[in-house]
Amino acid sequence: MISKTAKYAIKAVIYLGLHSSESHKILTRDLYEKIQVSESYLAKILQELSRHNIISSAKGRNGGFYLTRDNGDHTLMDIVRVLDGGQYVDSCVLGISQCNAEHPCALHDKVGKGKTEFNRVLEETRVSELIADLQEGDAYFPL
Amino acid sequence: MISKTAKYAIKAVIYLGLHSSESHKILTRDLYEKIQVSESYLAKILQELSRHNIISSAKGRNGGFYLTRDNGDHTLMDIVRVLDGGQYVDSCVLGISQCNAEHPCALHDKVGKGKTEFNRVLEETRVSELIADLQEGDAYFPL
DNA sequence: TCCTATTTATGATTTATATCATGTTTTTCC
DNA sequence: GGAAAAACATGATATAAATCATAAATAGGA
Incomplete structure (x- = not known):
């Protein structure tokens, strides 16, 4: 569905949103264990995210790395696209x-709704919203 | 979400359900173009499906290959499991x-519903039902 | 019984994903 | 201005997914 790399990225972005700021930057070495990925791989991912703003x-x-208000404006789909290259979002479940x-195939019609819903949420959810939910305690994020 | 291999398999099974019977078997060489996969790879997939009944x-x-009434009793999830080994069905979207x-994480809570729905449909839909829908003209399956 | 058409079994190859390692540049502090 | 601390860039390696190729087993028909 989405790659492991994209998952690491989303986790990292959320973590930065919760715990960092321009005056409190976070180092790769202090983050990789929480994400459960190696230090050097996380470094690569963070660099890629940084390059795409x-x-x-x-x-x-x-x-170090941190999140600004502007950064928070991106959607989760933006993150996925940066790392997975947007290739996973193909229209038909069966290809x-x-x-x-408009003309959904047999499976698309049944299963497709689930996938479409998944995509829609990724597309509509902004990082800043997710962070806000977490700060208000409405959501759970055990890292 | 599901592998390309599993997609080929689902397409093939549906095709067999629509166009084959014990008295009218279908050869790999007459099917691979419709599935849009190479002949030898389709052969491998069909063998795997056959081995798992x-x-x-x-x-x-x-x-040749064909579908019996008994075969139709399997669900789409059964097909996916045979080829993807059941590893993709992990509980949390972010791992x-x-x-x-019971305790969904921030993303799981939002996005997870889409995925859960997807899984549910795969789990509940039997091959025979899908075939029936297609034969009654309620669904579209352009192969 | 032998030949041919077919599935079946197995292994090799390619391609993509994930991961690791090392060197380079930039910035800040002393 | 030099040294240390950090991101940045690049390439190498490992693992998994997808694909290809070939030989063996089986069944039917002449």
Whole structure:
């Protein structure tokens, strides 16, 4: 559905949203265990996110990664696209070319709703909203 | 979400359900183009399905693959499990170990519904039902 | 009984994903 | 201005998924 890499990325972004700011940056080495991924792999992922402006970073001493208000404007789908390259979002569950929303195939019609719903949520949910939900205690995020 | 291999398999099973019977078996070479996969790869998939009794087969001259009434009793999830090994059905969308249905994580709570729905449909839909829908013209399946 | 058409079994190859490792650049502090 | 601390860039390796190729087993028909 979405790659492991994208999952790591989403977790990391949420964590940064909850625990970082421009005045309190976070280092890869202090984050990788929580995400349950190796330090060097997380580093690569964070760099990719930074390059696409999903998160912010500062080099050198006192550097690190953090989330600004602007960063929070991205959707979860943006994150997935940066890491999975947008290829997973194909219209038909069975990969039938003549199948689309107006003319859904047998399975699409049944199963497709679940997938469409999944995509829709990814597309509509902004990082900032998710963070807000978590801060208000409405949601659970055990990292 | 589900592998390409599983998609090929589902397509093939549906096709067999619509166009084959014990007295009218179908050869790999007459099917692979419709599924849009190579002949040898489809052969491998059909063999795997046959071994797990999802479809039926006969060797030798006048042999081929076909679907019996008994075969139709399997669910779509059965097909997926045979080819993907059941590993994709992990509980949490983000792979968080402490997250489950009773205690859903932030994303699980939002996105999870889509995935759960998807799984449910796979689990509940029997091959025979899907075939019936198609034969009655209620569904679309352009192969 | 022998030949041919078919599934079946097995292994090799390619491609994609995930992961690791190492060197380079930038920034801040002393 | 030099040294240390950090992100950044790049390439190598490992693992898994997808695909291909070939030989063996089986069954039917002449």
